[in-house]
Amino acid sequence: MNIAVLSRGENLYSTQSLLKAGMARNHTMEVIDPTLCTLTVDKGKPVLYYCDEVVDDLHAVIPRIGASNTYFGASMVRHLECMNVFPVVGAEAILQSRNKWTSFQILAQAGVPVPKTYQGNTYDAELLLKLFGKAPLIIKILQGTHGHGVILAETQASALSTIETLNTAKVRYIVQEFIAESKGSDLRAIVVDGTVVAAMKRSCKEGDFRSNLHRGGSSEIITLSAQEEQVALKAAKALRLGVCGVDILQSKQGPLVLEVNSTPGLEGIETTTGINISEKIITYIERNRM
Ligand SMILES: Nc1ncnc2c1ncn2[C@@H]1O[C@H](COP(=O)(O)OP(=O)(O)O)[C@@H](O)[C@H]1O
Numbered sequence: 001m002n003i004a005v006l007s008r009g010e011n012l013y014s015t016q017s018l019l020k021a022g023m024a025r026n027h028t029m030e031v032i033d034p035t036l037c038t039l040t041v042d043k044g045k046p047v048l049y050y051c052d053e054v055v056d057d058l059h060a061v062i063p064r065i066g067a068s069n070t071y072f073g074a075s076m077v078r079h080l081e082c083m084n085v086f087p088v089v090g091a092e093a094i095l096q097s098r099n100k101w102t103s104f105q106i107l108a109q110a111g112v113p114v115p116k117t118y119q120g121n122t123y124d125a126e127l128l129l130k131l132f133g134k135a136p137l138i139i140k141i142l143q144g145t146h147g148h149g150v151i152l153a154e155t156q157a158s159a160l161s162t163i164e165t166l167n168t169a170k171v172r173y174i175v176q177e178f179i180a181e182s183k184g185s186d187l188r189a190i191v192v193d194g195t196v197v198a199a200m201k202r203s204c205k206e207g208d209f210r211s212n213l214h215r216g217g218s219s220e221i222i223t224l225s226a227q228e229e230q231v232a233l234k235a236a237k238a239l240r241l242g243v244c245g246v247d248i249l250q251s252k253q254g255p256l257v258l259e260v261n262s263t264p265g266l267e268g269i270e271t272t273t274g275i276n277i278s279e280k281i282i283t284y285i286e287r288n289r290m
């Protein structure tokens with residue numbers, strides 16, 4: 001099969017890992033940088049140009065869309081869907097999971113346990129905090145990644161001033177209960193095609209509360225409880241993601257889904273667990289496209 005990895009970074013670990021896994025299974029692999037593409041609808045048909053060449057021979061695509069390129073990246077995936085190219089994650093699913101508020105709405109509707117979360121509003125910061133309850137609480141901008149854009153407001157005064165600042169700056173955000181008992185750790189489960197294929201526990205570095213590996217967190221391999229596994233699978237299904245990373249906080253109320261990532265980094269999970277996730281993604285494509 002001809003499989004494209006949609007990525008701006010040919011030399012990134014995840015891109016290289018996917019290329020290697022595909023070639024090892026005798027597929028023709030290529031990297032397409034979405035920023036070098038031109039999307040057209042011409043004579044009633046979707047046509048894709050990569051630089052000045054028409055691309056019309058792809059069977060499947062593995063989108064690796066960065067947060068800075070969500071809109072165009074998703075548009076590109078939609079274009080490929082219109083050309084009957086199989087995407088391991090669809091355009092709509094990418095857009096929905098990228099927006100922290102949209103994804104909580106969808107997860108809640110599907111009965112997936114999530115932390116108490118309020119959409120930010122701009123008309124009355126004090127009322128929002130009165131309705132929400134007391135600090136400490138978490139405030140997050142809607143499209144942050146790598147732990148950037150997550151604020152722990154330890155007092156009511158800092159929560160209020162932070163919300164007023166975001167309102168003034170016209171930045172959209174959510175307010176969320178702080179799950180103190182997770183102690184700066186969370187679980188990352190990788191789901192491929194309705195199966196948890198790997199899981200790790202991430203813990204924050206000293207002095208932080210964010211467990212992101214990009215923030216200096218550490219990781220260890222773990223086995224999920226049956227309940228955690230069910231929650232991860234339900235979240236992936238609700239957001240219709242064939243491949244994703246589901247982040248789970250261990251709380252007094254049981255596992256709570258914090259976010260679902262449509263482009264999970266592969267380096268941390270593959271090196272922590274020794275599991276070849278890329279190969280699982282390639283065989284998922286084979287089951288659906290061959
Ligand atoms: N409600 C919360 N309670 C406790 N810790 C949280 C909460 N929300 C986020 N965190 C911590 O901050 C990290 C980053 O938050 P997350 O919502 O995943 O944003 P990002 O998309 O930037 O990774 C999480 O992995 C977790 O360690």
Ligand SMILES: [Mg+2]
Nearest residue numbers: 146147247259
């Ligand atoms: Mg996260």
